[in-house]
Amino acid sequence: MALTGYTTTNGEFIEFGSAEARAEAARISKLDRAHVFYSWSAQDKINPQAFAAVEGSTLYDYEGNAFLDMGSQLVSANLGHNHPxxxxxxxxxxxxxxxxxxxxxxxxxxxxxxxxxxxxxxxxxxxxxxxxxxxxxxxxxxxxxxxxxxxxxxxxxxxxxxxxxxxxxxxxxxxxxxxxxxxxxxxxxxxxxxxxxxxxxxxxxxxxxxxxxxxxxxxxxxxxxxxxxxxxxxxxxxxxxxxxxxxxxxxxxxxxxxxxxxxxxxxxxxxxxxxxxxxxxxxxxxxxxxxxxxxxxxxxxxxxxxxxxxxxxxxxxxxxxxxxxxxxxxxxxxxxxxxxxxxxxxxKDGSIFDRVAQLGAKVIQPRLEALRESNRTVGDVRGLGFFWAVEFVSDPDAKTPMDADTMTKGARVLRAQGVWPMVSGNRFHIAPPLITSDEELEKLLAAVEEAAKTIEAEA
CATH class of the missing domain: 3.40.640.10 (Type I PLP-dependent aspartate aminotransferase-like (Major domain))
Incomplete structure (x- = not known):
């Protein structure tokens, strides 16, 4: 069941999209920019996204927009968020x-x-x-x-x-x-x-x-x-x-x-x-x-x-x-x-790993390989389990890496489809939580396919 709101640091429950939520989002953003120093970043060129709540494979912003976590938070949230x-x-x-x-x-x-x-x-x-x-x-x-x-x-x-x-x-x-x-x-x-x-x-x-x-x-x-x-x-x-x-x-x-x-x-x-x-x-x-x-x-x-x-x-x-x-x-x-x-x-019983291996081989790999065959800008797909890369190129023969602006447009499509992207250079990295449901995995792959269409059209 989707969340309807979030709990603040002092324990108050606030509904997504409310005036209180918007004010809190603005407050957090202002404080963040004033005092938090970010890794791997030119500090004046970033605009960090604030999330209000997380659950399972999903991230929620203060408006209540839900996003599948495509990268498991730097590939660490293997069991998802807030696992009981x-x-x-x-x-x-x-x-x-x-x-x-x-x-x-x-x-x-x-x-x-x-x-x-x-x-x-x-x-x-x-x-x-x-x-x-x-x-x-x-x-x-x-x-x-x-x-x-x-x-x-x-x-x-x-x-x-x-x-x-x-x-x-x-x-x-x-x-x-x-x-x-x-x-x-x-x-x-x-x-x-x-x-x-x-x-x-x-x-x-x-x-x-x-x-x-x-x-x-x-x-x-x-x-x-x-x-x-x-x-x-x-x-x-x-x-x-x-x-x-x-x-x-x-x-x-x-x-x-x-x-x-x-x-x-x-x-x-x-x-x-x-x-x-x-x-x-x-x-x-x-x-x-x-x-x-x-x-x-x-x-x-x-x-x-x-x-x-x-x-x-x-x-x-x-x-x-x-x-x-x-x-x-x-x-x-x-x-x-x-x-x-x-x-x-x-x-320890291996059932989570077995499911990841099976879905990787029988669902993710065939879909991504079909995408590579149908989209001229997909130069390569590779991976195992719940760990895949889709590499985009502007020239398939020369294997020229796709430019950053075009990759950014693809990432916007992913967000519009309710997936928070993991983009590394000219690649999409697909590494969702291992507890991602079959339905969520389908949504993720469909979003990747839509984003790839945009990249192909822009290239």
């Missing part, structure tokens, strides 16, 4: 322990760690909790360097790993540029991407083979004995939603094993069912596993800041007698891990 089980978990935890020094044992943190180890595929033993994904990357790098005694870290171009020091340097696209170099021992290589191949490949098999050879060459020239770890998103996230060809992750694993290099899987965006499995690396060969897994976002559906690093016993034992030189005041904060426990309870 997660809200109740936070409320219950707030009534018993709200803050605890991470040096003390914490029952809810312990239960979440144990459940993660039970659910994850592969041979892992321990979890270090962080405040989010970038923190998790920072600590995974530190652990890898201390474990191996090596300094160099490799990561791919077309990657994003966070906006903190080493995580920013690890990032392989333009968000890294312009930042001061804070970690000079990070190096980049080209990972496979058939649509915009760096290897002049004509199919997935060639792309995989040539990308692996390229990685071998980079390792040879950087010095295998100097490389601590390779960090990869098992499915590339915000840099393009790129699914690696079959055999690539396992091939990288083999190269790592040959040289004593650790494999760090950055599952911050693609973990917890986003691609139809608990972690996206599970799409690789059944024997594949990384040495370290970084996670965040979907672990508690973004209801509180939480991330972490899952590690093998071999890495844990590096610090059995020698202290680990790292820590966080809020490591495994009770109010953050409480909704994670509730989320894992919902995830």
């Amino acid at each position: 089980a997660l809200v109740e978990a936070i409320q219950h935890q707030a009534s018993r322990i709200t803050n605890l020094n991470p040096a003390f044992a914490n029952d809810i943190r312990t239960e979440v760690a144990a459940q993660l180890i039970k659910m994850v595929r592969g041979d892992f033993s321990h979890v270090f909790f962080t405040n989010g994904g970038a923190d998790a990357i920072e600590h995974s790098i530190r652990m890898a360097r201390l474990h191996t005694g090596r300094a160099k870290i490799l990561s791919a171009y077309r990657s994003y790993h966070g906006a903190t020091g080493s995580a920013m340097m690890l990032t392989g696209e333009n968000r890294r540029l312009g930042n001061p170099t804070t970690d000079g021992d990070i190096y980049h290589f080209w990972a496979p991407f058939e649509y915009r191949s760096s290897f002049f490949s004509e199919n997935q098999e060639e792309e995989c083979e040539r990308a692996l050879q390229h990685l071998r060459d980079v390792i040879a020239f950087e010095g295998p004995s100097m490389i601590a770890a390779i960090v990869l998103e098992p499915v590339v996230g915000s840099s393009g939603i790129i699914v690696p060809p079959a055999g690539y992750l396992s091939g990288v694993r083999d190269i790592c094993d040959e040289h004593g290099i650790l494999f760090i899987a950055d599952e911050v965006m693609v973990g917890f069912g986003r691609t139809g499995t608990l972690f996206a690396y599970e799409h690789a060969d059944e024997t594949f596993q990384p040495d370290l897994i970084t996670f965040a976002k979907g672990v508690n559906s973004g209801y509180a800041p939480l991330g972490g690093v899952i590690m093998t016993k071999a890495i844990r034992d590096t610090f059995a007698e020698t202290p680990y030189t790292g820590g966080l005041t809020y490591s495994g904060h009770p109010l953050a891990v409480a909704p994670a426990k509730a989320a894992l309870d919902l995830y």
